[in-house]
Amino acid sequence: MDPLLALKALIMGIVEGLTEFLPISSTGHLILTGSLLDFTGEKVKVFEIVIQAGAIFAVCWEYRARIAHVMAGLFSDRKAQKFALNLVIAFLPAALLGLLFANNIKAVLFAPVPVALAFIIGGLVILWVERRNQRNPAVTRIESVDDMSALDAFKVGCAQAFSLVPGTSRSGATIIGGMWLGLSRKAATEFSFFLAIPTLLGATVYSLYKARALLSMDDVPVFGVGTVAAFASAFFCVRWLLRYISTHDFTVFAWYRIAFGMLVLISAYGGWVVWAE
Numbered sequence: 001m002d003p004l005l006a007l008k009a010l011i012m013g014i015v016e017g018l019t020e021f022l023p024i025s026s027t028g029h030l031i032l033t034g035s036l037l038d039f040t041g042e043k044v045k046v047f048e049i050v051i052q053a054g055a056i057f058a059v060c061w062e063y064r065a066r067i068a069h070v071m072a073g074l075f076s077d078r079k080a081q082k083f084a085l086n087l088v089i090a091f092l093p094a095a096l097l098g099l100l101f102a103n104n105i106k107a108v109l110f111a112p113v114p115v116a117l118a119f120i121i122g123g124l125v126i127l128w129v130e131r132r133n134q135r136n137p138a139v140t141r142i143e144s145v146d147d148m149s150a151l152d153a154f155k156v157g158c159a160q161a162f163s164l165v166p167g168t169s170r171s172g173a174t175i176i177g178g179m180w181l182g183l184s185r186k187a188a189t190e191f192s193f194f195l196a197i198p199t200l201l202g203a204t205v206y207s208l209y210k211a212r213a214l215l216s217m218d219d220v221p222v223f224g225v226g227t228v229a230a231f232a233s234a235f236f237c238v239r240w241l242l243r244y245i246s247t248h249d250f251t252v253f254a255w256y257r258i259a260f261g262m263l264v265l266i267s268a269y270g271g272w273v274v275w276a277e
Helices: 003-019 024-038 042-050 051-064 063-073 078-109 112-135 150-166 172-180 185-210 217-244 252-268
Strands: none
Touching: 003 024, 003 042, 003 217, 024 042, 024 252, 042 051, 042 185, 042 217, 051 063, 051 185, 051 217, 063 078, 078 112, 078 150, 078 185, 112 172, 112 252, 150 172, 150 185, 172 185, 172 217, 185 217
């Protein structure tokens, strides 16, 4: 494997792992990083989706005891059954809408101005939800993912569907959407982690299937480097985020999104990043 190609895959994997679970849009950061590294093309688009599996494996490892408990209790434990059913319910809106409209959405909205607006509007929504929840703590009614009803899960799933809009951020949509719907910051963050497992693994499998004619065994080492790097960086990011939210809100990410949205516009109209896919 070309050492320079391996280095690019390593950097992209690190970026994926660090941004996947933060409310800042991993896709936007991968596009920017790929452009700066001159790491672009049809295979790279597949690469960016496939390495998400590494980030998901980090969540699976972090919550391995909880996942094992749920798997063991699927046929006997009502609490485990409820949790699994909630994940399925929350997964369906984005999955169905993605299959039906993802290509059309990207064709229309994957351009500098819509992407930048998604970043900026997302940042403003975070500021609004955080301020609302601080002024009225009573809106938070769900402290644990185990307290969620099927309707709560469906609503969070609908919030996740907004992440089909480029630049929105899957994590941002589910976490902030969950907080707006009454979940505590911790419950919304953890449910976002768990919901990422079927969502991103499904996207990875679907992407590999669609691109099967484009890929070969020669691509395995590059994809492997990116996936391992995503796992390692996501592992540390997940642990850091859980500590962070115990004493902080998401305001800093809101301002970061607004600044990044401005960067999208500047970089696009300056001609040094191609944001249209």
